Amino acid sequence: MSASDVVEEYIAQLSRWGRWGPDDELGAFNFTSAETVRAAVAEVRSGEVISLTLPYDQRGPQPGGFRSNPQLITTATGTDHVAGAQEQLPWGPAKGFGYADDVVVMPLQCGTQWDALSHIFHRGQMWNGYSAAEHSSAGAKRNGIERWCGRMVLRGVLLDIALLRGVAALEPGYAISVADLEAAVQAEGVDVRPGDALLVHTGHLEARRNRWGDYAGGPAPGLSLHTAPWLAEREIAAIATDTWGVEVRPNEVDRFQPLHTVALVHLGIAFGEMFDLSRLAAACRAEGRWSFLLVAEPLPITGAVGSPVAAIAVR
């Protein structure tokens, strides 16, 4: 069977287009509910909060070009205040008052981030069959990241594949299989439930931290295309990894990012990328407990195809 055939075959078997009606823009977040929120909150024991987000700054993983690292721009500074350039405030007497202000220029997928359902297309369509032309220079009229606001209070499960394989980090090109996922579930004694967020720890981010090289676009470990049926069956809402693109690179078949095509475009699953899972993995290993409350709301940037995210695990 040719590469394209495999992808089309999975789509034919698994696609959820239309499952929640012709106007759906939530995708797999239809598996979440007030009940899953309560279950997520019930995972909190100690009150420890672990941030999963890389710093957004010029030392980030991007090499420049297509997606640069975020640029912080100052529009008023403490030095302005100290040097006397703020003595005449436009709004009232200063009398010692000073201020700083700033702007960020940020490619929305430059660091820790969610892909929206408008991020990827297949043969002219995005999630639920909307035309790709619903995304233009004006942004996304359908499936924008803002559709998910209020949905990112999730039960999180960490599957630690690096631990399973007995390595600090999986090698670039390592394709995480269904067998790996099942083995991790068994080893950890954790259950994966509908509406969960699955966090997959490869160790690749830690191996490259601050020596990024081609981290943000090069070869990487990641999920095999052939995990698509398993992901579908588990009815997870979201999957996130400590790599730039969730799925293994180079791709297993002769086309670009086939798992995005199946699992994001046709299953409606949120893809989280460049999540910093090192501290969380260490905490899970130390305690032998692999589930937690994950809060990871995207910014409601209207029509955006992704969003940076201040993701936290609460344990």
Added chain:
Amino acid sequence: MSASDVVEEYIAQLSRWGRWGPDDELGAFNFTSAETVRAAVAEVRSGEVISLTLPYDQRGPQPGGFRSNPQLITTATGTDHVAGAQEQLPWGPAKGFGYADDVVVMPLQCGTQWDALSHIFHRGQMWNGYSAAEHSSAGAKRNGIERWCGRMVLRGVLLDIALLRGVAALEPGYAISVADLEAAVQAEGVDVRPGDALLVHTGHLEARRNRWGDYAGGPAPGLSLHTAPWLAEREIAAIATDTWGVEVRPNEVDRFQPLHTVALVHLGIAFGEMFDLSRLAAACRAEGRWSFLLVAEPLPITGAVGSPVAAIAVR
């Protein structure tokens, strides 16, 4: 007593500089702990999630100029894909694959946001006595917003002053007094605890929604300067309102934003601005319950003096 004297007097009475050592950059978040996180989580009953964040887009409250509304920039579009301009991908064979990508240009205080402790200065200094020159064109070396990551899992209390005063919205210029705050606490039967986030509902955002006018910088209801001792005594970590600047405008004394000077610069309290509290207030009123889990992590933009925030209340 002159205006300056009042402010200097409050500073003399209340300042917490040095309280948590000469290197502290957390400010009032020192009142939070794993214990306060557990107490915050314990507020969840139904699993309802309410977003408190305004959409980030060109229809936002900014009139242009100093702080513009966020601009979404597309760097790859669905229309590119549909029109055939993505047939040659740089990364591998497309075979039907298409993508969209984007960048945001966002003044960090243009919409729903937190002020960092590096946002405001008084007489050449910021929180804990650091020189204002620690904030330059390179950003904040001290008190950047990133210092608060992992700290914004808080017990939230809504004080509904509009309800208390029997109006849809307080008038611009209305100074919320200690008596108002105390009356709301009484009427709601809620307790305010160390490490809490206090959300103050004025109705002003709802009165101006989508007809913003001078909402983002003009006269507004807000906290009186003279609530500073009360805020200090309650040991709250954060305060947020549905107005652009937390405190009443025009200011009560002849200087710009005196409560920022006392409560942000000298008490180290996080100020949250333009929080959209309408749905939350309605839910609290309906249920007669005024406390909840607030998760409102800032983006860890290194050296930034504020951050947009995807804030949620979980009830």
Added chain:
Amino acid sequence: MSASDVVEEYIAQLSRWGRWGPDDELGAFNFTSAETVRAAVAEVRSGEVISLTLPYDQRGPQPGGFRSNPQLITTATGTDHVAGAQEQLPWGPAKGFGYADDVVVMPLQCGTQWDALSHIFHRGQMWNGYSAAEHSSAGAKRNGIERWCGRMVLRGVLLDIALLRGVAALEPGYAISVADLEAAVQAEGVDVRPGDALLVHTGHLEARRNRWGDYAGGPAPGLSLHTAPWLAEREIAAIATDTWGVEVRPNEVDRFQPLHTVALVHLGIAFGEMFDLSRLAAACRAEGRWSFLLVAEPLPITGAVGSPVAAIAVR
């Protein structure tokens, strides 16, 4: 004859697509040559230099939104130097050395500017018949503004229609006719030659200066659609006005900017917009001489569909 028919009729009569071969991206600049450059230079008498460019800043004509005014961003400031934040330079000992640096964020058509031949499309095509899909999120592969570099040393002719009509400024909606153009040529005693730049003074910019209102997109005086054959016959290289869009608004026929469709897309003429012609018109009137050297090079921003321009008339 319907509106569409008129436009299609002019295209059928006048289109120059293919005239200079299938690979041409110069359009009407094919009428320029070293000879026209010498003739342009020969117009200089006194050595007076008159800038035709509006300041690029936040007080410019844009109301925000689609095209905002240019934003100057500072990345290093004199106040940083004064406040001591530049004492450690990354490049060598400061010993008193300080510097400022900055970035501009500028919609390329926000102020005085040229439209490139990739700016406007008609029925899926741009100048010379290239597909509009040659312009994507990656910019213009064909007809980018950079194609015109080195071509903007032109003989300029000012046609002062405000003077002709005896008004300070033509009214919005006033359609400048062939009769007007011919009368101005007669009254001024000037000749219009192949390769010239035609500058048309309406007075509209002066009438709105610093009280811009809807100047940058609203009703305006401008050229009638029916001047297209006259513009073609004169073989001018460029036309520029002191209005936002060269042609009259509201449009004379029931479609948007029909003269752009005929004269830019099919004749390959450069359109210059928001040229500040007041000082130049005054100088021409004072001297009774209406031709000059125009130097108005675009910035070679690769793939851009327009460019700000530091245009000057030298007399």
Added chain:
Amino acid sequence: MSASDVVEEYIAQLSRWGRWGPDDELGAFNFTSAETVRAAVAEVRSGEVISLTLPYDQRGPQPGGFRSNPQLITTATGTDHVAGAQEQLPWGPAKGFGYADDVVVMPLQCGTQWDALSHIFHRGQMWNGYSAAEHSSAGAKRNGIERWCGRMVLRGVLLDIALLRGVAALEPGYAISVADLEAAVQAEGVDVRPGDALLVHTGHLEARRNRWGDYAGGPAPGLSLHTAPWLAEREIAAIATDTWGVEVRPNEVDRFQPLHTVALVHLGIAFGEMFDLSRLAAACRAEGRWSFLLVAEPLPITGAVGSPVAAIAVR
């Protein structure tokens, strides 16, 4: 004599602060006049126009970071038009009309550019003694680049030091001496006059073109600090080179960019950097004529400390 002493000595000997009054912001452009414009224009013989500006795009010389290459952003595309996303125009019936629009984000000194007199400070002051605090986050109140509009119609003289030394390119670290400048003047038989722009060809840009490496900030040939008296005596208005910083790097004395301190801050001379002089040098060599009309107007970006420039030589 110590390094600082040399610089301070030159300043003591040469400084022009106050020479043209306490309010001067033109600096050495005071040497220009209508007469120098006429003389510049009189240099035109053939009508050949040679662009001296590098393309502004992502393939430019910047390595990222402090000053990135310019970023072209599209806000409307030909692909939008082709894919049908422009069928509903906000301004009138499309009937086949389509458009593209774009924005540039450009560090003002990322490519071919002029330094303004507000770009460099010495001991808290800029040209003519203004406080460096006149440049804040709001830009330059004094000595902004816009002060020079209408002044950049100059007689240009190319001094070809690479030719003089018999090399394709001078080596990084080669300090061009007064003897070199004098020898080139002699060899070329050209005169340097008050108000001229001096263009110095090192060959360094050509040696690095499209293999930029550290071109935009690393070691480079350039003018010796000790040319300062010669530059002062010649009363030139501007100097430009095909290197990133005009003066030799590493610097000859133990401080950063001492010639900027003397010649820009104290003589008020415009510094032009990364001018692409290859074609011009070839034309001068071929013809044995080293003077020409230089038109190199900066964009009037209010308060900017530099500007990209579409510079041309007309011969």
